[in-house]
Amino acid sequence: MPELPEVETVRRGLEQAMLGRTFTGVVLRRGNLRFPFPDGFATHLLGRKIESIRRRAKYLLLDLDDGRIILSHLGMSGRYTLFDAEKVKQFETSQNIDEHSRFGTATGFDGRHDHVEFRFDDGSVAVYTDPRRFGIIDLIEVGEEQIHPLLETLGPEPFGDWNANQLAKKLHKKTTSIKVALLDQRVVVGVGNIYACEALHRSGIHPQRQSKTLVRKDGKPTKKLHLLHENVVQVLEQAVEVGGSSLNDFADVNGTLGYFGHHFQAYDREDEPCLKEDCGGTIERITQSGRSTFLCPRCQR
DNA sequence: CAAAGTTCCTGCGAGC
DNA sequence: TGCTCGCAGGAACTTT
Numbered sequence: 001m002p003e004l005p006e007v008e009t010v011r012r013g014l015e016q017a018m019l020g021r022t023f024t025g026v027v028l029r030r031g032n033l034r035f036p037f038p039d040g041f042a043t044h045l046l047g048r049k050i051e052s053i054r055r056r057a058k059y060l061l062l063d064l065d066d067g068r069i070i071l072s073h074l075g076m077s078g079r080y081t082l083f084d085a086e087k088v089k090q091f092e093t094s095q096n097i098d099e100h101s102r103f104g105t106a107t108g109f110d111g112r113h114d115h116v117e118f119r120f121d122d123g124s125v126a127v128y129t130d131p132r133r134f135g136i137i138d139l140i141e142v143g144e145e146q147i148h149p150l151l152e153t154l155g156p157e158p159f160g161d162w163n164a165n166q167l168a169k170k171l172h173k174k175t176t177s178i179k180v181a182l183l184d185q186r187v188v189v190g191v192g193n194i195y196a197c198e199a200l201h202r203s204g205i206h207p208q209r210q211s212k213t214l215v216r217k218d219g220k221p222t223k224k225l226h227l228l229h230e231n232v233v234q235v236l237e238q239a240v241e242v243g244g245s246s247l248n249d250f251a252d253v254n255g256t257l258g259y260f261g262h263h264f265q266a267y268d269r270e271d272e273p274c275l276k277e278d279c280g281g282t283i284e285r286i287t288q289s290g291r292s293t294f295l296c297p298r299c300q301r
Numbered sequence: 302c303a304a305a306g307t308t309c310c311t312g313c314g315a316g317c
Numbered sequence: 318t319g320c321t322c323g324c325a326g327g328a329a330c331t332t333t
Contacts (some may be wrong), residue, residue, distance in 0.1 A: 002305060034307085034330075056304075076305050077332080113332085134306060150307090176325060185307080192305060242326045289326065291305080 004158070004190030005239035010080060013252045015053045016059070017082045017124060022049045023137035025119035029101065033115060033130060034075065037214035038139045044068065045118075057137075057154050057189035071150070075134025081107045085123030103127045143289045155186045157238055162188065164221040164229040171225070172215040178228075179207035180289050188232065194267045195235050197294045199277075201266035202231040206300045207286070207293045236264065266294040274299060 026042035038044075049065040062070035072078075072300075083091065083103065089203025091102045104111020107129040116128040116137060128137065140148055155170070156162045170187045171178075181187050182196040191199070200207050205214070205224055214225040221229070242263070243252055265275050266283055274281040274296035 001315095006305075073306080076330095088314085109333090131333065132304090132306095134330070174324090180325085196303065203310090292307095292330085 002058055002076075002078065003192035003195050004055075004058060004236050005195070007060065007074065007132050007190075009056055009244040010074070011053055011055045011060055013082065014062075014080060014126070017084075018050050018062070018126065019053065020049065020051075021120040021122060021124070022047060023118060024112045024121050025040060025117070027117040027119075029110050029115050029117075033078075033133045033135045034073075035136060035138065037137065041137075041139055044139060045070075049249075056151060057157070057185055058192075059092060059151065060065045061145070062138075069140040069145060071136065071138045072128075072146070073136040075130060075132060075136070077132040078128065078130040078135035081128070081129060083125045085170055088123055090212075092165060101127060124262050152254075153186055154189050155184075156188055158190050158233050162229075162233070164226045168219060168221040168225060171211040171274045172219055176210035176211055177208045178205060178211045178214060179293055181211045182232070183289075183291075190236060191232060193231070193265070193291050193293075195239065197267045198235045198265060199228060200231045201294075201296060202235065202300050203228040203232070204301060206297075207288060207295050209301075221293035223253050264293070266296065269294060 007144065023045040026045050028037055028042060031037065041269060045064075048068070048231040050062050050232030051289050054061045054063065058073060060070075062071040062072070064070065081103065081251040083106070089108075091106070100111030101107065101113055102111070103117075103119065107114050107127055109129060109131055113131040114127050114129050115133070116126075120126075120139050125297050128135070136150070138150075145151065156166060156177070167188065171181060173253075174181055178201060179196055182199065183193065197207070203224060205228055214222050218223055270285040271281040274283055276296065276299050279299045281296040283294055284297055286293050286295065
């Protein structure tokens, strides 16, 4: 579910519902996700107000009124579901009370994987659900955002002042394939397996091509690298516009499906025709660093 | 069998 | 020769 466009979609949903809200309760249904929850997590949050909600790479940052920050990552299967006060009431009076979350029927996994409940002063609730538990919910102490180990190694955001020259600088010595380089969050953040495949297909670049062959001897980007930079930005922007991809039913915090899946040109299209004008090739699936890559061997060189 | 992500470990080659 | 460093590739985490 979560590459930059999906995380940004979630950020916008959380912002609408949580901004200015104060925590009145936090329920942890287990001791950890990928990492243990920090000591005193629930206690720290009680009475705190959410002042802003930001995104950095694929991380969500919720700024609290005491300077601390909730840091959250969705991993592979994490999702937030929001319930307004009226919906919460319906669930609390329903027969659906067992050892799991009361919200199970609405979060799609019968409540077994609803690991955290955040309750707010207006009666609304946000539930974090994550079957594979590769996600993260952590608390950053005041002033420690810049030195947080998960954040400090991150490369540039694709939106903003990122350009082909910066990309060339990161790639000019790299012998690894361009597909694997795009997934490296030190090169550029936010790109995952789906959008890496899509950006390379749009650019006509073979995913196994050595990264440094896209940089000229004088360190400047080749034409193809300029194209790749543009297409990475463009594919991410377009996916944000339509609310992310709906692979495996990716839904935003209100349960609305993303639409970008309708726009895939390569990803998950093995043995289907290449959709590039006049290409006539067939999409192929290969494995790189243990992950599936989809490409058209005819128009990607 | 494969899955949208990230970190950590091991092995190898370059360079001192 | 032997050591260190950085990079590249793969395993691991877990459930559906």
